[in-house]
Amino acid sequence: MLKQFLWPLFLCLSVSGQAGAETLTLAAASDMTYCLPEVVKIFQAGHPGSEIRTVFGASGALFAQIKNGAPYDVFLSADMRYPTELIQAGAAERATLANYARGHLVLWSIDPAIQLEPGMAGLRSAAVKHIAIANPDTAPYGRAARGALEQAGLWEELKSKLVFGENIAQTLQYAESGNADVAFLSRSLVLSPRMAGKGHFQALPEGSYPPIEQGLVVTGVGARQPLASQFAAFMRSPQAREILRKFGFSTPEREHP
Amino acid sequence: MNFEALLDGELWEAIVLTCRLAITTTAVLLLIGMPLAYWLNASRWRGTVLVEALVSLPIVLPPTVIGFYLLMLMAPQSGFGRYWLDIFGYTLTFSFTGLVIGSVLYSLPFAVQPFQVALGSVPVELIESGTALGAGRWALFWKVMLPVARPGILIGCMLSFAHTLGEFGVVLMLGGSLPGKTRVASIALFDKVQQLDYPAAHAYALVLLCIAFGLLVSIALLRAHSQKQGA
Numbered sequence: 001m002l003k004q005f006l007w008p009l010f011l012c013l014s015v016s017g018q019a020g021a022e023t024l025t026l027a028a029a030s031d032m033t034y035c036l037p038e039v040v041k042i043f044q045a046g047h048p049g050s051e052i053r054t055v056f057g058a059s060g061a062l063f064a065q066i067k068n069g070a071p072y073d074v075f076l077s078a079d080m081r082y083p084t085e086l087i088q089a090g091a092a093e094r095a096t097l098a099n100y101a102r103g104h105l106v107l108w109s110i111d112p113a114i115q116l117e118p119g120m121a122g123l124r125s126a127a128v129k130h131i132a133i134a135n136p137d138t139a140p141y142g143r144a145a146r147g148a149l150e151q152a153g154l155w156e157e158l159k160s161k162l163v164f165g166e167n168i169a170q171t172l173q174y175a176e177s178g179n180a181d182v183a184f185l186s187r188s189l190v191l192s193p194r195m196a197g198k199g200h201f202q203a204l205p206e207g208s209y210p211p212i213e214q215g216l217v218v219t220g221v222g223a224r225q226p227l228a229s230q231f232a233a234f235m236r237s238p239q240a241r242e243i244l245r246k247f248g249f250s251t252p253e254r255e256h257p
Numbered sequence: 258m259n260f261e262a263l264l265d266g267e268l269w270e271a272i273v274l275t276c277r278l279a280i281t282t283t284a285v286l287l288l289i290g291m292p293l294a295y296w297l298n299a300s301r302w303r304g305t306v307l308v309e310a311l312v313s314l315p316i317v318l319p320p321t322v323i324g325f326y327l328l329m330l331m332a333p334q335s336g337f338g339r340y341w342l343d344i345f346g347y348t349l350t351f352s353f354t355g356l357v358i359g360s361v362l363y364s365l366p367f368a369v370q371p372f373q374v375a376l377g378s379v380p381v382e383l384i385e386s387g388t389a390l391g392a393g394r395w396a397l398f399w400k401v402m403l404p405v406a407r408p409g410i411l412i413g414c415m416l417s418f419a420h421t422l423g424e425f426g427v428v429l430m431l432g433g434s435l436p437g438k439t440r441v442a443s444i445a446l447f448d449k450v451q452q453l454d455y456p457a458a459h460a461y462a463l464v465l466l467c468i469a470f471g472l473l474v475s476i477a478l479l480r481a482h483s484q485k486q487g488a
Contacts, residue, residue, distance in 0.1 A: 061451045064450065064453050129348065130348065130350075135434065135448070137451070138451045138452060162435075163433030163434075163435060165433075166429065166434075174350075177328055177329060177332040177334065178333045178334040178338075179331065179350040180433075
């Protein structure tokens with residue numbers, strides 16, 4: 001029902017969005033907040049005249065919007081599940097699905113007095129009153145944080161300390177403002193220039209949380225735009241991979257054709 | 258619409274929390290809003306205009322602005338946040354008390370403005386004859402002004418209650434979505450839509466719609482009733 005209701009609205013939006021011939025709208029997981037603009041800048045240098053807009057949010061939230069017809073051309077999720085489900089729902093192009101990066105989960109605090117070296121066990125300390133994680137139902141980093149706490153057998157014990165950010169960027173903001181003592185964040189946010197010199201972090205060992213394989217896909221809307229698939233391909237180019245790695249992502253071993 | 262979703266425990270936990278927040282906020286607004294309205298009406302000071310504008314700000318200000326400033330203010334990094342933490346041992350963000358403070362600011366004009374109208378509607382002759390009969394300020398307020406202003410005060414309370422039900426932006430910034438503590442119905446509805454759980458979202462929306470509509474009908478009836486009495 002909602003779909004029928006929202007459809008005319010989104011149609012208006014997409015028509016106005018496509019007024020300029022070379023306009024691309026990217027919907028990206030919040031862990032790409034600082035990384036993606038750098039990638040876009042280089043892509044645009046090779047595609048003069050193109051206008052690229054970016055929308056950030058929890059992958060699950062963006063997934064829901066795209067499923068309801070939101071006019072986003074490329075979806076850069078922080079997991080593989082949402083892009084795959086979009087394909088199954090017929091809202092994205094199967095051939096364009098790609099694993100563009102692997103994200104990493106870190107513990108971060110702005111307070112130098114908080115000890116992060118002991119890892120998750122240190123979160124039991126009485127000095128840690130609030131632990132911010134992203135919403136596990138819609139944000140892949142929240143799901144990974146919950147997985148990490150469950151694997152460590154700390155989920156039940158620490159549940160009462162948890163506060164939930166709508167997405168990973170809001171989770172960062174809870175911790176950056178000092179309202180939460182520690183946060184489970186993406187390394188890409190912590191390593192961004194904007195966070196340079198702020199707070200301190202501790203990487204969580206590989207295997208202590210479910211891997212965060214990030215997938216992108218061209219949506220049904222984007223399929224009509226050659227620029228969308230060009231951008232999707234560019235995300236796997238050496239230049240894009242270099243930027244991704246600078247922001248703390250791992251990139252898949254082999255370059256895809 | 259799936260009616261089983263209406264029986265969900267999570268739904269009623271959120272609705273009860275929302276009502277608790279609205280009742281607490283309304284009680285606080287009654288306590289601070291009445292003296293404020295009284296003072297605004299009586300004041301001859303030129304700066305009153307500024308105070309009135311401040312009180313009305315939440316009508317036009319995006320709630321996220323209030324939420325953002327409060328988030329900064331309540332953080333342990335700020336002087337106020339540190340002070341609160343030292344005295345009470347917890348931070349205001351992610352707490353029910355924090356939401357009450359946010360809601361009081363957010364609904365302030367919806368209480369103070371009707372209170373001002375209600376107190377202003379008391380005929381001057383009535384107050385003057387009261388004074389002539391030797392009533393003190395308190396007696397004048399309790400025995401003369403309050404009975405006349407009561408319907409308007411009730412309307413102010415109901416409006417603040419209803420407005421607090423509709424709060425979203427402030428809670429989104431401050432709340433942290435804690436079940437039973439800060440996950441009010443509007444936030445839970447938002448979460449459900451994000452999870453594509455439309456049956457649950459429908460249930461939240463329907464309950465909120467019914468409460469809000471019921472409240473507004475009561476306010477309209479009350480208004481009509483008090484106007485008839487006044488005429």
